[in-house]
Amino acid sequence: MSSIDSSRTFRLADRPVQRLGYGAMQLAGPGVFGPPKDEAEALAVLREAAANGVNHLDTSDYYGPHITNQLIRKALHPYGEDLVIVTKIGARRGTDGSWLPASSPEELAQAVYDNLRNLGLETLEVVNFRSMGRAHGPAEGSIEAPLGAVAELQRKGLVRHIGLSNVTRAQIEEGRRICEIVCVQNHYNLAHRVDDVLIDELARDGTAYVPFFPLGGFTPLQSSILSEVAQGLGATPMQVALAWLLRRSPNILLIPGTSSRAHLRENLAAAELDLPPDALAALDGIKMDSRSP
Numbered sequence: 648m649s650s651i652d653s654s655r656t657f658r659l660a661d662r663p664v665q666r667l668g669y670g671a672m673q674l675a676g677p678g679v680f681g682p683p684k685d686e687a688e689a690l691a692v693l694r695e696a697a698a699n700g701v702n703h704l705d706t707s708d709y710y711g712p713h714i715t716n717q718l719i720r721k722a723l724h725p726y727g728e729d730l731v732i733v734t735k736i737g738a739r740r741g742t743d744g745s746w747l748p749a750s751s752p753e754e755l756a757q758a759v760y761d762n763l764r765n766l767g768l769e770t771l772e773v774v775n776f777r778s779m780g781r782a783h784g785p786a787e788g789s790i791e792a793p794l795g796a797v798a799e800l801q802r803k804g805l806v807r808h809i810g811l812s813n814v815t816r817a818q819i820e821e822g823r824r825i826c827e828i829v830c831v832q833n834h835y836n837l838a839h840r841v842d843d844v845l846i847d848e849l850a851r852d853g854t855a856y857v858p859f860f861p862l863g864g865f866t867p868l869q870s871s872i873l874s875e876v877a878q879g880l881g882a883t884p885m886q887v888a889l890a891w892l893l894r895r896s897p898n899i900l901l902i903p904g905t906s907s908r909a910h911l912r913e914n915l916a917a918a919e920l921d922l923p924p925d926a927l928a929a930l931d932g933i934k935m936d937s938r939s940p
């Protein structure tokens with residue numbers, strides 16, 4: 648486990664961002680499909696995040712689809728100069744809400760244009776190529792063809808920086824031979840630490856690691872140790888889970904997702920939470936699922 652780091656910011660590409668950001672996936676309707684139940688609350692969540700200094704927003708045009716980006720535009724456009732919106736491409740939604748690969752050059756270009764239109768931007772700051780691999784885990788295999796197509800969109804000036812999502816270390820190495828990779832977004836949290844070695848490697852060369860499902864995603868984190876530590880600190884389990892990630896490595900940028908302002912406030916307050924050594928040791932010892940899913 649790497650040392651405690653109290654820094655509030657980390658460089659994402661060439662921009663310093665708050666390490667506690669926001670993931671917008673929860674703003675769409677159930678199953679990340681269709682409109683939100685409460686649009687006013689969704690817009691309020693986005694505005695409150697920005698008002699509280701969140702300047703790293705994670706999204707995709709396939710959330711909704713289109714709807715999450717349209718909400719971001721409605722809530723926050725024109726965007727503050729320090730806001731970094733990171734989107735991802737490589738998938739599309741079936742009419743039944745299914746998640747399908749979409750990584751041909753034509754589909755990737757279409758996804759970039761969809762993001763530009765729905766976010767109201769002329770250039771996308773960071774685009775993650777999301778390899779479909781398995782559902783929430785990567786599968787080995789070359790990403791040269793789709794990443795080459797994304798790099799071509801970068802050369803056209805539509806994309807400023809490129810990251811990778813749901814990838815293996817070999818795929819990151821392959822990706823770096825094609826273009827600069829500014830961040831990696833994979834499944835990681837207190838109970839799922841497959842990427843432990845990778846995180847430390849990326850930290851050494853200054854690349855941001857952005858865990859998706861930091862709170863467990865569709866299966867919220869549950870652990871008696873986590874609950875006990877939280878109770879002892881007068882915090883909630885989700886706050887402790889986020890505070891643990893902030894201390895796990897300085898290159899970790901958090902994008903917890905929520906559709907409620909109450910949870911947003913709770914999550915942002917995790918930046919203030921101090922984890923004493925005994926709490927950290929207990930959390931480090933939580934039985935993990937270290938297998939690839």
Ligand SMILES: NC(=O)c1ccc[n+]([C@@H]2O[C@H](COP(=O)([O-])OP(=O)(O)OC[C@H]3O[C@@H](n4cnc5c(N)ncnc54)[C@H](OP(=O)(O)O)[C@@H]3O)[C@@H](O)[C@H]2O)c1
Nearest residue numbers: 670671672705812859860861862863864903904905906910
């Ligand atoms: N690259 C990828 O393949 C990929 C995959 C998944 C997600 N992502 C990105 O990662 C972001 C984070 O992942 P995620 O949103 O799926 O999962 P998450 O952040 O691990 O968890 C979100 C879930 O936790 C709940 N929650 C949030 N704060 C809470 C709190 N303080 N107390 C109790 N429950 C709380 C949310 O419900 P409420 O709405 O009720 O708060 C929601 O059900 C997404 O928003 C998305 O931007 C990327």
